[in-house]
Amino acid sequence: MKKRTKIIVILILCLIAVCLISALFIVPYIEQNQEYDNTFAENIIDPDRIVYKDEEGKYYQFEKGTEQYNELKYTIAKSVTNYNESGNTLTDEDIDKIHEKSFIEFDYETASKNYIIPLEENEGKNMIKLGTTGGMIVTTNLKNFNSIIKIAEKVSEGQPTYELKYKEMISRNKIETMEYKYLQQFKEINYKIHQVKIQNMEDYEKYKEMCNLAFDEEITEETFRDNDLILTISLVPKITVKVSIGNIKYTYEQMDDVNYQYTAHLLIVSKIVNTDCIYNTDLTEVDSQVALDELNTKYDEAVENLDTNIFVTDFDEFYQEYQASTNTITQEEAEKIAEKGFEEAERVVGNYDKTTEKCEETEVYPNNFFTRKIEERDETEPYKVQVYSFIREDEIGNGVRINVDKRLGKIVGASAFGD
Numbered sequence: 001m002k003k004r005t006k007i008i009v010i011l012i013l014c015l016i017a018v019c020l021i022s023a024l025f026i027v028p029y030i031e032q033n034q035e036y037d038n039t040f041a042e043n044i045i046d047p048d049r050i051v052y053k054d055e056e057g058k059y060y061q062f063e064k065g066t067e068q069y070n071e072l073k074y075t076i077a078k079s080v081t082n083y084n085e086s087g088n089t090l091t092d093e094d095i096d097k098i099h100e101k102s103f104i105e106f107d108y109e110t111a112s113k114n115y116i117i118p119l120e121e122n123e124g125k126n127m128i129k130l131g132t133t134g135g136m137i138v139t140t141n142l143k144n145f146n147s148i149i150k151i152a153e154k155v156s157e158g159q160p161t162y163e164l165k166y167k168e169m170i171s172r173n174k175i176e177t178m179e180y181k182y183l184q185q186f187k188e189i190n191y192k193i194h195q196v197k198i199q200n201m202e203d204y205e206k207y208k209e210m211c212n213l214a215f216d217e218e219i220t221e222e223t224f225r226d227n228d229l230i231l232t233i234s235l236v237p238k239i240t241v242k243v244s245i246g247n248i249k250y251t252y253e254q255m256d257d258v259n260y261q262y263t264a265h266l267l268i269v270s271k272i273v274n275t276d277c278i279y280n281t282d283l284t285e286v287d288s289q290v291a292l293d294e295l296n297t298k299y300d301e302a303v304e305n306l307d308t309n310i311f312v313t314d315f316d317e318f319y320q321e322y323q324a325s326t327n328t329i330t331q332e333e334a335e336k337i338a339e340k341g342f343e344e345a346e347r348v349v350g351n352y353d354k355t356t357e358k359c360e361e362t363e364v365y366p367n368n369f370f371t372r373k374i375e376e377r378d379e380t381e382p383y384k385v386q387v388y389s390f391i392r393e394d395e396i397g398n399g400v401r402i403n404v405d406k407r408l409g410k411i412v413g414a415s416a417f418g419d
Contacts, residue, residue, distance in 0.1 A: 047114075126139060162272035170264070193236065223268065248278045310337060310410060352394060
């Protein structure tokens with residue numbers, strides 16, 4: 001009995017020893033892997049697909065939920081031990097060079113910006129978060145970097161391969177007008193640009209007839225085997241396209257001396273490209289906004305630089321001087337002052353012929369016609385002053401009125417009238 005008890009005690013002690021040894025080695029391993037998973041999961045959304053480009057330039061895609069996707073994602077997830085969105089930034093040119101070589105890219109439909117891991121010339125073992133332009137290094141020293149490459153090679157065995165190719169074509173037939181019922185068949189980017197993705201021959205035939213399309217290369221059923229088509233109908237004829245795995249970027253540029261009519265632009269692009277993520281940048285609108293901003297800035301600068309000896313900018317101060325004055329200027333003196341007002345009014349309402357000028361003696365409420373900046377509202381003072389009011393107008397009744405006060409000889413405002 002004692003012998004059996006002794007054996008049981010020894011077995012229990014051995015079991016305890018095994019558990020302690022396991023705790024020393026297995027628990028830290030689990031905690032370490034848990035740390036890897038948490039770092040990844042807390043910062044990086046699971047991609048909708050993972051794209052792998054090998055050293056031979058062949059592309060593979062692994063859809064979310066597949067065995068290949070899960071194995072590759074897990075290997076990368078446990079390799080991410082740090083994440084920081086204040087790392088070094090890379091230019092568009094840097095990212096283009098990465099895309100020319102072997103890489104793994106996390107691609108999203110709309111949820112997030114893509115992530116890319118260069119598999120060549122990546123001494124820092126970095127992961128990069130791509131931006132609207134360029135990218136940012138968010139993870140360094142990826143653990144098991146070589147294992148990531150080996151797993152990518154393993155899971156791609158026997159999988160379909162893709163090539164990243166695209167071709168742009170412009171329809172020979174210009175489109176003078178597009179009926180509204182046809183434009184409704186497109187996604188409206190803005191009033192000048194309409195776009196649609198075409199994925200089969202039947203839809204293509206519909207748009208071909210609708211837009212009277214005619215290209216130098218024939219579109220057939222074979223075209224759709226490896227490609228999607230993006231048809232863009234635009235009033236801006238200058239279109240530049242940049243294609244990458246995760247998106248397509250269209251840029252529309254202003255051209256001088258162009259008779260605007262719709263141009264039909266067709267992009268034939270490999271199915272490996274994410275054609276659900278398309279950016280359209282209309283530089284014609286950007287240029288117009290820049291020009292408007294410059295014009296507004298010049299206008300406000302002109303207001304700030306008004307000659308305070310001629311134009312009233314502080315109406316309260318003016319009115320005190322006006323009430324205290326017993327002086328009266330002549331109409332001839334006022335006419336010379338009004339000429340400065342007509343010159344300044346050109347930036348607001350344009351030029352009017354001096355031969356149409358006439359003068360009235362009246363009372364007016366001073367206003368901020370000349371002193372109002374672009375973002376400020378029209379204002380009228382609550383008191384009247386006696387003025388010489390000079391008027392110029394055109395043959396259809398449009399005109400401008402400049403008001404010069406009779407006592408101090410200052411321009412106290414103006415008004416435009418007509419259509």
